[in-house]
Amino acid sequence: MLKAVLFDLDDTLIDWSGVTDSWEARDQQLIQGVFDYINEEVSPLSDFNALMTAFRNCTRNAWDNGRSNLRAPHLGRVLVESLTTVGIPPEQIDERRCLEAYNWGVAPGLVTFPDVPAVLELLIEKGVQIGIVTNAHQPMWMRDRELEQLGLLDYFPTCRISAADARYIKPHPQIFEHALQCVDVRPDEAVFVGDNPVADIAGAQGAGIKAVLRVRKAMSSMLTGLIVPDHTVHSLEELPPKLDEWFPEWR
Ligand SMILES: [Mg+2]
Structure with missing residues (x-):
């Protein structure tokens, strides 16, 4: 039974490619x-x-x-x-x-990926909990300012985890376990979505969570045969059909 989908933040939910300031x-x-x-x-x-x-x-x-x-x-x-x-x-x-x-805030050019809101809304509508797990060195209250300005904060009322607060960075299992506790689900009841093969994919799998890689063009060279995601998407729109396959009852 699917009970939670956890997301990486940077370059998974929000798009840094338009940020031009060094x-x-x-x-x-x-x-x-x-x-x-x-x-x-x-x-x-x-x-x-x-x-x-x-x-x-x-x-x-x-x-x-x-x-x-x-x-x-x-x-x-x-x-x-x-x-x-x-x-x-x-x-x-x-x-x-x-x-x-x-005074950390939204960098000029930082935007929410356009395919994100509809998928988050669908998950919430179907009673699936959603959460964020980010390898940020800022405490989460600082990144919350970005989430608010980018229109994402209201989607994540309970589970927003920054590595700075969790004390470990992905791929350490502890930060994933922290997230699972936060949404109160078992690893086999959750799916993780992220863009970094090591931190997100190997990390989630190490904690027993199915891991979906969001592929960006620039990172294809980072993919190695050693880390094999459970599924790969180019757009988050491809996520719900995969969830149908893995968890036929979820919606
Ligand atoms: Mg990322």
């Missing part, structure tokens, strides 16, 4: 907010470039560690570490204020 330019803008907060409320800080460099290094280290031990990077901790590196005493830094000052 990460560097975006980071610069976001870190400016943190720099201003520290200057105005904590302690004078003169060298913006030193903070940028520290932030880039700390971010890279956190993701390098994450990729090796699957412990999730956390943006709040990265910001505190970056500020500590440039001489701000950690006890003076309010992590939540740093995250608010970072």
Whole structure:
């Protein structure tokens, strides 16, 4: 019996291909907010470039560690570490204020894939729970701002999981188990949909969940014979017919 469909977020539900700002330019803008907060409320800080460099290094280290031990990077901790590196005493830094000052939001050009709303609506109409599991280093409340602006938040009232909150990144089974608990279903009652063969497909299968790969043109070279999705779709419209085959009673 199908009880839940869990989705990856980036490049599965939302399309980053139209985002033209470089990460560097975006980071610069976001870190400016943190720099201003520290200057105005904590302690004078003169060298913006030193903070940028520290932030880039700390971010890279956190993701390098994450990729090796699957412990999730956390943006709040990265910001505190970056500020500590440039001489701000950690006890003076309010992590939540740093995250608010970072002021993450929708990147210009980021959109919901057009095939997403109809499929989510169908699943909800048929009583199937839906959830999001994202390998984000931001706590979920920050990514919720994007979901809200992109018209997706109302579809996911209960299950939205960021790796930063779950403490592990996909493909670690713990983040998938966390999601299953969130919707209160067994692995064989769920399907996972994502675009990353390792994180989403191998990860979900490792947790006992059927995994559907959403293929984008740019990633075909990443596919290897080692990871075999249970099904592949080019559009989410192809998902319901596959669910009919796997779970004949679901609608
Ligand atoms: Mg993705």
